Amino acid sequence: MRVLAALSGGVDSAVAAARAVDAGHDVTAVHLALSRNPQSHRTGARGCCTIEDSNDAFRAADMLGAPFYVWDLSSEFQEKVIEDFISEYAAGRTPNPCLRCNESIKFEAVLERAMALGFDAVVTGHYAQIFQGENGPELHRAIDPLKDQSYVLGVLTAEQIAHSMFPLGDSTKVEVRAEADRRGILVAAKPDSHDICFIPDGDTAGWLSRQIESVPGEVVDAETGNKVGTHAGAHAFTVGQRRGLALGNPTGDGERRYVVDVDVKNNVVMVGPPVLLDIDLIETIKPRWSGPIPASGTRIHVQIRAHGDALPATLHIGDDDQVTIQLDDYLRGLAAGQAAVMYDGTRVIGSATVSRSRRSASV
Amino acid sequence: MTKLLSEPGNPSSLHASGRKARRAVEESRERVARAVGCGSAEVVFTAGGTEANNIAVKGIAWDQRNKDPRRVRVVAGSTEHHAVLDPVRWLGDSEGFEVTWIKSDAEGKITPEALRDALGDNPNDVGLVSVILGNNEVGTINDIAALTAVTREFGIRFHTDAVQAPAWLDLNFSELGVCAMSISGHKVGGPHGIGALIISRDCHVTPLIHGGGQERDVRSGTLDAPAIVGFATALEITSARRSETVSRVAALRDDLVTRVMQIAPDAIYTGSKVDRLVNNAHFIFPGCLGDSLLMLLDAQGVECSVGSACNAGVPQPSHVLLAMGADDDAARSTLRFSLGSTTTQSDVDKLIEVLPSAIERAKRAGVPKLTTAPVRA
Numbered sequence A: 001m002r003v004l005a006a007l008s009g010g011v012d013s014a015v016a017a018a019r020a021v022d023a024g025h026d027v028t029a030v031h032l033a034l035s036r037n038p039q040s041h042r043t044g045a046r047g048c049c050t051i052e053d054s055n056d057a058f059r060a061a062d063m064l065g066a067p068f069y070v071w072d073l074s075s076e077f078q079e080k081v082i083e084d085f086i087s088e089y090a091a092g093r094t095p096n097p098c099l100r101c102n103e104s105i106k107f108e109a110v111l112e113r114a115m116a117l118g119f120d121a122v123v124t125g126h127y128a129q130i131f132q133g134e135n136g137p138e139l140h141r142a143i144d145p146l147k148d149q150s151y152v153l154g155v156l157t158a159e160q161i162a163h164s165m166f167p168l169g170d171s172t173k174v175e176v177r178a179e180a181d182r183r184g185i186l187v188a189a190k191p192d193s194h195d196i197c198f199i200p201d202g203d204t205a206g207w208l209s210r211q212i213e214s215v216p217g218e219v220v221d222a223e224t225g226n227k228v229g230t231h232a233g234a235h236a237f238t239v240g241q242r243r244g245l246a247l248g249n250p251t252g253d254g255e256r257r258y259v260v261d262v263d264v265k266n267n268v269v270m271v272g273p274p275v276l277l278d279i280d281l282i283e284t285i286k287p288r289w290s291g292p293i294p295a296s297g298t299r300i301h302v303q304i305r306a307h308g309d310a311l312p313a314t315l316h317i318g319d320d321d322q323v324t325i326q327l328d329d330y331l332r333g334l335a336a337g338q339a340a341v342m343y344d345g346t347r348v349i350g351s352a353t354v355s356r357s358r359r360s361a362s363v
Numbered sequence B: 001m002t003k004l005l006s007e008p009g010n011p012s013s014l015h016a017s018g019r020k021a022r023r024a025v026e027e028s029r030e031r032v033a034r035a036v037g038c039g040s041a042e043v044v045f046t047a048g049g050t051e052a053n054n055i056a057v058k059g060i061a062w063d064q065r066n067k068d069p070r071r072v073r074v075v076a077g078s079t080e081h082h083a084v085l086d087p088v089r090w091l092g093d094s095e096g097f098e099v100t101w102i103k104s105d106a107e108g109k110i111t112p113e114a115l116r117d118a119l120g121d122n123p124n125d126v127g128l129v130s131v132i133l134g135n136n137e138v139g140t141i142n143d144i145a146a147l148t149a150v151t152r153e154f155g156i157r158f159h160t161d162a163v164q165a166p167a168w169l170d171l172n173f174s175e176l177g178v179c180a181m182s183i184s185g186h187k188v189g190g191p192h193g194i195g196a197l198i199i200s201r202d203c204h205v206t207p208l209i210h211g212g213g214q215e216r217d218v219r220s221g222t223l224d225a226p227a228i229v230g231f232a233t234a235l236e237i238t239s240a241r242r243s244e245t246v247s248r249v250a251a252l253r254d255d256l257v258t259r260v261m262q263i264a265p266d267a268i269y270t271g272s273k274v275d276r277l278v279n280n281a282h283f284i285f286p287g288c289l290g291d292s293l294l295m296l297l298d299a300q301g302v303e304c305s306v307g308s309a310c311n312a313g314v315p316q317p318s319h320v321l322l323a324m325g326a327d328d329d330a331a332r333s334t335l336r337f338s339l340g341s342t343t344t345q346s347d348v349d350k351l352i353e354v355l356p357s358a359i360e361r362a363k364r365a366g367v368p369k370l371t372t373a374p375v376r377a
Helices: A013-023 A051-064 A075-091 A096-116 A157-161 A171-181 A205-211 B016-036 B048-065 B084-096 B110-120 B144-154 B225-263 B291-300 B319-323 B330-333 B345-365
Strands: A002-006 A026-034 A070-072 A120-125 A128-133 A136-141 A217-221 A227-231 A258-264 A268-272 A278-289 A299-301 A311-317 A323-332 A339-344 A347-358 B042-045 B071-078 B098-102 B126-130 B157-161 B178-184 B195-199 B280-284 B332-337
Touching: A002 A013, A002 A096, A013 A051, A013 A120, A013 A171, A026 A051, A026 A096, A051 A070, A075 A096, A075 A128, A075 A205, A096 A157, A096 B345, A136 A157, A136 A347, A157 B016, A171 B178, A205 A299, A217 B042, A278 B071, A299 A323, A323 A347, A323 B319, B016 B042, B016 B225, B042 B048, B048 B071, B048 B084, B048 B126, B048 B157, B048 B178, B048 B195, B071 B084, B071 B110, B084 B098, B098 B110, B110 B144, B144 B157, B225 B280, B225 B345, B291 B332, B330 B332
Parallel strands: A002 A026, A002 A120, A026 A070, A217 A268, B071 B098, B071 B126, B126 B157, B157 B178
Antiparallel strands: A128 A136, A217 A227, A258 A268, A278 A323, A278 A347, A299 A311, A299 A339, A311 A323, A339 A347, B042 B195, B178 B195, B280 B332
């Protein structure tokens, strides 16, 4: 097959591309320039798309004998990932930009362009597995639970999965690093990237406060409706957060207060005891299915964070295709905007964006 | 050149090896001077065209302002190579100069009228005018002698970036009327990393690089004798074979252009049809991202460029095309086929064979929208 390998300049994508070459594919490499103002050097594990990364990607491609190009997707990334991230936070939601990047950039803009240019598939260094099932290709968890990235790939449609290759899904990170070393890939010891690539210093709250106008408002007790303090800007708060509330004289009972709701429209942060964070009913929007749409009532596991646990639940699909997830047990703290990725065992069924969560009457 | 590579002599040293290297350098200087029509004392060797342009643009602007504090303005063509464009911008951004860009016509040409417009009502505040001789992207040749006739009226220093020219044009420094001219080794088939700034005797530059005082104090640093010999030899051979090469390459280029236009009737052959470097064939392919075409043709063994090679990496709309009046999408839908002295008819045939499918696929991939404002001169 003619495959397009997306090389970040890191270890994983280089080994993934090398495995695609070994498997006999005709590999062409691209480095995605996502930042408009790339820095020249990486400083530690954060940030991305530096000139150094681009050079590392070039060296890896050259070793593999693959033609190498840089694709400038900085405009798309700015619009669909960074601006979406800001507007979601401004609306009081907590988005996952890596999911959005996979959805709009890597497996949409890049894949579409690759297909138009005559490639059959895109190969990346994501840790996930694709198996051929009865109903077409299936996306599964990687064997290394510490590296499994099926969660951030939960937005991929069946069509996108059919044109994707994840050669690292059957390996552990330790094995991949050893293989990179064995192959003489120079970046074998390069640190893993963490956090949000476009916030190089890792200070998400500080970065957001420079993007979104902060308007001071009230902190209100969710149970009594009384004003218990003030905040500098509602967007800086996430459901489940305790630190940074600065409630001078909290409560009579001395119990700790958590953010239980963020009402951006009225600029109010609602706080309450942790029991108010316990929810078991998740309402969602924007479902994306990785294969056939499951029947309502299907028993599933749902994951709501990149490295969170898979929670047993029942899936309900309404007449209007509204997806609701009923958890077996209470979950503490779930913010609107987070992605709920649904699994059948190791297989990804699909994903949806949390719009609202609450306690059902049934548990 | 290869002989000298094994000989360690520093041309500035006084011992026997040094003298030998010095002799090779000075003989090369004379050969370069003969090839471009200047005196040998006017040849300052540099590490390439970019360095020559930087020395000329910054060094002359500084020198002129030092001598006459009224001369605070630098005037340059809007279609310059980045090696002139960026030093001029830097003088404006960081050194307190005023910058005026000369408007290009639709063919990428800088006319004497446009130069007069740029000089405006107060030409006496201009320290330097810099205009490219043969454009590196679209191949348009500027009539430098006609432009220097304008600046001569006002006693303004004139530099031209002639890096693209000596392979295809019989350059004569003294006839151009400029006081400085940049040339480069690799554009005449010589080594990379060697070039020269030709500076007339009466033109002073404030040096960028200080040190041992080599090259008239203009460009300190140990001379790269083997590269200098390689450069001079390549320039000499190029000059000797020029008329034969030019007629052969012109015929190939014209054949290429005719056949490309037959394959892609909607393509636009940019630049001047007359005053043009004979090796240049530059097109806009509407609806095709230049990058996509490059990748598809590369996969078929055809090597070409989008805009200028120095822009490669992250592609931006070409400032040259924008200066010529193209819109943002058109300025990203370009492809340049450069021919060389070794290009053959079968190379052209190969391109014509693979181009139709590349255009079809590139059109399918489309031109993604641009949300950042492109950088213009």
